[in-house]
Amino acid sequence: xxxxxxxxxxxxxxxxxxxxxxxxxxxxxxxxxxxxxxxxxxxxxxxxxxxxxxxxxxxxxxxxxxxxxxxxxxxxxxxxxxxxxxxxxxxxxxxxxxxxxxxxxxxxxxxxxxxxxxxxxxxxxxxxxxxxxxxxxxxxxxxxxxxxxxxxxxxxxxxxxxxxxxxxxxxxxxxxxxxxxxxxxxxxxxxxxxxxxxxxxxxxxxxxxxxxxxxxxxxxxxxxxxxxxxxxxxxxxxxxxxxxxxxxxxxxxxxxxxxxxxxxxxxxxxxxxxxxxxxxxxxxxxxxxxxxxxxxxxxxxxx
Numbered sequence: 395x396x397x398x399x400x401x402x403x404x405x406x407x408x409x410x411x412x413x414x415x416x417x418x419x420x421x422x423x424x425x426x427x428x429x430x431x432x433x434x435x436x437x438x439x440x441x442x443x444x445x446x447x448x449x450x451x452x453x454x455x456x457x458x459x460x461x462x463x464x465x466x467x468x469x470x471x472x473x474x475x476x477x478x479x480x481x482x483x484x485x486x487x488x489x490x491x492x493x494x495x496x497x498x499x500x501x502x503x504x505x506x507x508x509x510x511x512x513x514x515x516x517x518x519x520x521x522x523x524x525x526x527x528x529x530x531x532x533x534x535x536x537x538x539x540x541x542x543x544x545x546x547x548x549x550x551x552x553x554x555x556x557x558x559x560x561x562x563x564x565x566x567x568x569x570x571x572x573x574x575x576x577x578x579x580x581x582x583x584x585x586x587x588x589x590x591x592x593x594x595x596x597x598x599x600x601x602x603x604x605x606x607x608x609x610x611x612x613x614x615x616x617x618x619x620x621x622x623x624x625x626x627x628x629x630x631x632x633x634x635x636x637x638x639x640x641x642x643x644x645x646x647x648x649x650x651x652x653x654x655x656x657x658x659x660x661x662x663x664x665x666x667x668x669x670x671x672x673x674x675x676x677x678x679x680x681x682x683x684x685x686x687x688x689x690x691x692x693x694x695x696x697x
Contacts, residue, residue: 395419395456396454397420397421397422397455398424398457398459398495399414399424399459400424400425400459400460401424401425401461402421402423402439402440403425403427403433403439404425404433404462405431405432405558405564405597406597407425407459408423408433408434408435409560409598410459410601410605411423412436414608417605421436421438422440423435423440424441424442425439425440425442425462426442426443426462427441429464429564431562432563432689433562444462444482444485444486445482445485447485449492449493449494450493452489452495453493453495455495456495457495458498459499459501460486460498460500460501465503465526465566466526466566467526467527468649470524470525470529471524471525471650475529476528479530480529480533483532483533484533487500487550490540490550491540491543495548496547496549497549497613498551500537500550503526503530503554504557504658505522505526506520506527506534506554507520508520508653509521509653514656514657514658515659515661516554516616516659516662518659520534524651533552534616537550537552541615549613550615551607551614551615551617552615553607553616553619554618554658555600555619555620556594556621556656557593557595558595558596558597558600559596559682560596560597560678560681561597561681562685562689563597569630569682570682572630572634573683576638577687581643582631582635582641582642584643585646585647585648585649585652586647586648588628588631588645589626589628589654590627590654591626591627591656591657592655593620593623593658594625594630594678595619596621598673599670603663603667603670604619606668607667610666614666618658618659618663620658622657622658623657624656628643633675633676638683
């Protein structure tokens with residue numbers, strides 16, 4: 395494959411770039427570097443805004459993986475976050491439709507499901523509870539509008555990600571926030587009572603799932619990318635403390651519009667692409683804790 399990955403300097407984009415290159419594919423990562431990331435930028439990074447791309451730019455590749463986004467749910471309540479993501483996604487859909495590229499894989503989020511119980515399958519209705527989630531719903535609806543315009547077997551698919559985590563994750567998510575806390579001898583801060591649960595997907599498992607999707611002959615209209623299991627934030631905090639060998643927990647006020655649980659129904663993925671041999675949570679956390687400790691130690695002069 396000849397692949398363009400937007401958001402290519404980000405946590406998931408850079409990991410996918412590396413994996414696809416190891417598999418022998420030609421990959422161009424693209425990022426405007428507007429969001430701070432802890433992961434080293436991949437070689438050959440094209441520093442460019444997605445909105446500056448044209449259909450002619452996409453003619454140089456056969457597959458586009460569009461991961462670029464402002465992904466902070468709390469920050470999306472500020473003016474601009476919703477508008478930015480929808481504008482970027484709509485631009486990508488427009489230029490892809492007018493290009494000669496064969497496939498476009500769009501990133502969506504479990505946030506589109508909102509407050510709903512049980513494992514969430516791809517046909518669960520949208521119920522967004524944040525501007526970020528509403529923006530992803532808008533992107534999915536736009537994809538439905540653009541998809542019938544594609545001809546000659548060209549494909550447009552959507553992946554809904556469920557809380558991908560791992561070493562070098564950006565600091566605006568719960569796992570790296572907990573890792574930073576134990577590394578810096580601060581209490582792990584839980585918003586609310588900690589009973590809210592999240593489906594956590596280790597970065598290597600998420601990349602494996604993406605490569606299987608890209609290796610398949612056809613993209614599905616929508617597919618979940620999760621673990622199929624949820625862990626409460628309190629249990630996650632205790633697991634981080636257990637792995638690090640130290641730490642305390644404190645609580646603060648609940649997040650506005652907090653969602654009690656996300657659990658991915660992985661039936662469709664398993665049926666289409668096969669089961670994943672997933673890394674156990676404790677092992678994944680151990681690798682993440684070790685990486686964060688090494689990073690902090692390297693940043694201190696004389697250590």
